[in-house]
Amino acid sequence: MTTHPDTQAPPSPSTELSTKYTPADVEGPLYERWVEAGYFTPDATSDKPPFTVVIPPPNVTGVLHIGHALDHTLIDTLTRRRRMQGYEVLWLPGMDHAGIATQNVVERELAKNEGKSRHDLGREEFVRRVWQWKDESGGKIAGQMRRLGDGVDWTRDRFTMDEGLSKSVQTIFKKLYDDDLIYRAERIINWCARCHTALSDIEVEHSDDDGELVSIRYGDGENAIVVATTRAETMLGDTAVAVHPDDERYRHLVGTEVELPLTGRRIPIVADEHVDPSFGTGAVKVTPAHDPNDFEIGQRHGLPNLTIMDEKAVITAHGPFFGMDRFEARPAVVRALREDGRIVAEKRPYVHAVGHCSRCDTVVEPRLSLQWFVKVETLAKEAGDAVRDGRVAIHPPELAKRYFDWVDNMHDWCISRQLWWGHRIPVWYSPQGEMVCVGPDEQPPGPEWTQDSDVLDTWFSSGLWPFSTLGWPDQTADLAKFYPTSVLVTGYDIIFFWVARMMLFGLYAMDGKQPFDVVALHGLVRDKYGKKMSKSRGNTVDPLDWMDAYGSDALRFMLARGANPGSDQASSEEWVAGARNFCNKLWNATRFALLNGADASAELPSELSPADRWILSRLHTVLAEVDDLYERYEFAKLTDLLYHFAWDEVCDWYVELAKPELAAGGTRAQTTRAVLGHVLDRLLRVLHPVTPFVTEALWTALTGKESVVIAEWPKAELGRRDPAAEAEIEALQRVVTEIRRFRSDQGLKPTQRVPARLDGLDALGVAAHETLIRSLSRLDPAGEDFTATGTVQVGAELTVSFDTSGTIDVAAERRRLEKDLAAAEKERAQNSGKLGNDAFLAKAPDAVVAKVRERLTAAEADLARLEAQLAALPSA
């Protein structure tokens, strides 16, 4: 840290910024200070309007990956802005117990460290171990969130398995049960043969796998019928063969029986609409206990359900295949059939869709079992309507279609899981088989009753998150103040898992009041090549690594800058580095301002220079645009806008324009200090939600105030807009850039001061800026012995004559002029072509025609000028 005496700056304890920006030094102490100051803890009794966001609860055993970092960045950005705007802001943190995922992790650890299974420990001890594991790994996530700067209210931290949320789960289960919206039934469900539990439809991932299609002849002679299957082993459980009722080929067989090979059982041939006569032979084997379609056919025809596998997918049918795994049994059955002369055809490989457990990738086994279901028809209808009638807005709107497709076609939701980690189903059974659903604060009828051993799907409790976390079913002050939540920010990949379920339950439990007003969906974070990040690909990144190397602000800025609504974004270390450079730029600009006595508290003088009016005009225009972009959740655009405004306009131009003013002293310096202070103050405030740490350090140094976290959101003062000043400074910029180009082409060193005469500044309206133009382009006044060695023209008016103390590089100048000439010629041709088109003149709007005319005139003038200049060049 260096100190410097600065008598101009307002008295402030913190106007000292180290000469070097070191993110770790800046970010380290700030977060805990914010938490201790209570900035993130809202008051449920205040009069301020509420703004509520609940965190998408991360899996308690996990660590935050880059995708979470995106979620958190966007939520933190929204909530910090609203806090500055005067809302009572609650960002509620918490974690999800993540049933299968967590149980699998702990089981794996148990096997690795102690060589034991959960069954060795018993249910009670195993669950105790999971809690222990939760306590250890939950801390990691909290630590990551602090590093990211998440402005969450830790006093309201929740966990899906904590006491209050468990009560919510039990309450809603009972309510649904009493309303006949939860039922228990024996159905074909998706069964993971490794996790030993039922799965809901969306926990199954389909992929096209290589398999086989085997055609088997059932029966003999005239009664023979050929069926095709990819799962030959299930024929052991066949209880019928089905054909289409209109299929002439088999009409004579319908109602007859055929002998099932290998078993000697006789099974009926039935007619069912489901069968597609054009597929294969038009006949299908029916295995009601092991295929969802077959189950349906079985129901329609009163067929028995013959289960031939246990929960491990091991064959239980008596005979030679007993005890074989399903994948062992398949070739064994085919072999036996072949020996029996029953195989008509074999196609291998046969590619077809196979379902896999989304948690462990094991092939899912359709299994007949007794499970609990939510009857979704009415709930899903409501959930769809809430979006259809506009109570809930989905951003971007294109993704609403995906939501509708799902809720409008949702099957009943299997919610029971044969796990130990989760909310136990609150239903008890008597030895006589009676059943009772027990609500919170209720007891089962007697000591001989036993509780259902299954637990609920994790997403059942996640679906309650927007209100269970606020105290529901109790009518708490938080619930009254903060429900419905304002916006839900999450990835489009969990629309079905989570968003839709919250809609179902929120509307149901809260009397039709939606769980959130807006769903803002973002995409997935991919690697620098746009590839999906995955452990197997080895392209995942730990956000902590990037935060360590470049700072949290840089990580956040990079993520926000890539976040276009609903679309995936690439990320890479170079981009985080670029974002860090931006923070560094802000740092140095603020240092410059402080070194020069910028005063953020000063009133803006009424007498302002064109440069001052220009930057103020741009600032307030940008502030208005940022507000607009926030309303549309266009994080990438607003971040990019601020990036370019801060860097290109404030740093590259305004600061450079300010230097001579500051050096001039007196009123001019005073005015510039006030404007510089004004601009930086607003800039740091408007950037704070995205880059909270560096803006806090800089803003407090600049203003001497307590914290930018609680500063007022900068208002766009549209009265500051000044098109004339903007035009004037833009003209100045063009002049300076053109002169610099000439210098660069001529190989003049940037530091080399060159005498020059400027003619025609008046015509461009920048005569008043001659000193500025000279200082920015390093041109000295023309002296007594001035000899022009070269000229450059800007537009048609301005001529700059240089004395380069020698000859100019004629070849370089010729190249430059010829290039400009070619551009002017192209421009002339393009525009004269348009004006030569009668249809264009007749149909294009006047404004467009006028513009084209102007451009043609300018191009023609440029052509004449450039030709003259070229002609005047000494021949090479």
Add this chain to the structure above:
RNA sequence: GGGCGCAUAGCUCAGUGGAAGAGCACUCGCCUUACAAGCGAGGGGUCGGGGGUUCGAAACCCUCUGCGCCCACCA
């Protein structure tokens, strides 16, 4: 099998009817006292192919090709 989306500079992406853009990468010149994590200047694209609508298309329509994603109980 159905649905959706994408194809613009070497890479990753903005740009929804009136002059082709950004970041990174690249070339040249600079330690010009806020910043070399920087400054100045520059090169680079017949906007995937073909057809159509229009005075005018990267943008709207059709079609082809190539990717990507989601959904799915055709054995």
